[in-house]
Amino acid sequence: MNRRIVVKIGSSSLTSEEGGLSRERVRFYADELAKLHRQGVQTLLVTSGAVAAGFRRLGYETRPKLVHEKQAAAAVGQALLMQAYQEAFAAHDIPAAQILLTRPDFGNRGRAQNAERTIEELLKLRAVPIINENDTVATDELKFSENDTLSALVANLTKADGLYILTDIEGLYTADPRKDPNAKRIGRIDVISEELYRIAGGAGSSVGTGGMRSKIEAARIAMGGGVATFIGRVTEPGELVQAVEGSGRGTYFTTSLHSLPAKKKWIGFLSVPQGRIVVDRGAEAALLHGGKSLLPAGIRGAEGDFHLGDVVEVINEEGKTLGRGVTNYAVWQVTAAAGLPSEEAQRRVEAPRVEVIHRDEWVTTHVQKEAEIHE
């Protein structure tokens, strides 16, 4: 049995047909989590539902669409959401703790460590940390694409053994089952490939389709940090325990990676890149397959506003992401040194090191084209 798990509950699992918060569903999930808690499993909950819980109280007739309206609804609804969880967990004598985070909180190592320490203390005292996005301050560039990403970052930060993303469908299918009756459920996935993003639908498709895409992205981030992931449906009593035991209604994403060293995990899966470096084919092969550092000779260009010590994303000339690393060069130095032999580059821009990114500070996040799918 897992020692520590993160459970993510999406809006679709918590709302009634009219779009408001269902207190009955909140109680159901609290009861399910309490069963694991009683078995000694440390449980963290990432929950949506603030907008759903708040919009009516503010006088909106339907769930608002504009960002500032949603923020206002969430400010009212977050308190109501927590109240519902407080009551539901109190029935099990479990203290419920509220934690509100934004994307940059993970990108700042000091803030991330503070959050981690607070969560450790709460778990030690047998509380359930209940986490949501801090909607008041989160607008576009501060936002997680969905709470799915937030749950993956929390799982990585807290070194969880498993991430359970609960939704209204029994896992990932070979196509959207709402549109294709022949779609089959995928039971297990060992490697996230580009093909999975394709079958989860591309940008510009319906809201639900985007939903599965962001869950695949969450699974990728969690697996990269060594956290096994489940995407599926839990609606009947006992099903969350079953999901954690390996027989849930959904798709299991395995990972052979053991937790990366803390620094690499932060670079690859928690940091917020400050810019991008474009590399040629030779550098791509050296980084992905050669275990080498990135040298100026293989660089084609750079964008963003980064300085020595920042994390940057490295992409190839087709725009595909290869990985991330800590740069020893500022953006102007990368631009001036691009394509030059190492010594000349270092002399010209007075860089502290020859390597633009040293291999000890590099994490590959490249997604391969295809991989086996187990039905």
Ligand SMILES: Nc1ncnc2c1ncn2[C@@H]1O[C@H](COP(=O)(O)OP(=O)(O)O)[C@@H](O)[C@H]1O
């Ligand atoms: N290949 C697929 N397999 C399963 N579901 C898919 C797929 N492609 C798109 N979807 C849609 O994704 C939806 C789940 O995402 P979403 O509605 O955002 O859930 P939540 O609110 O729980 O985050 C499903 O109901 C389904 O319609």
Ligand SMILES: N[C@@H](CCC(=O)OP(=O)(O)O)C(=O)O
């Ligand atoms: N943080 C907001 C919205 C988060 C959200 O929509 O997430 P999800 O249900 O996973 O798509 C809320 O609590 O209402």
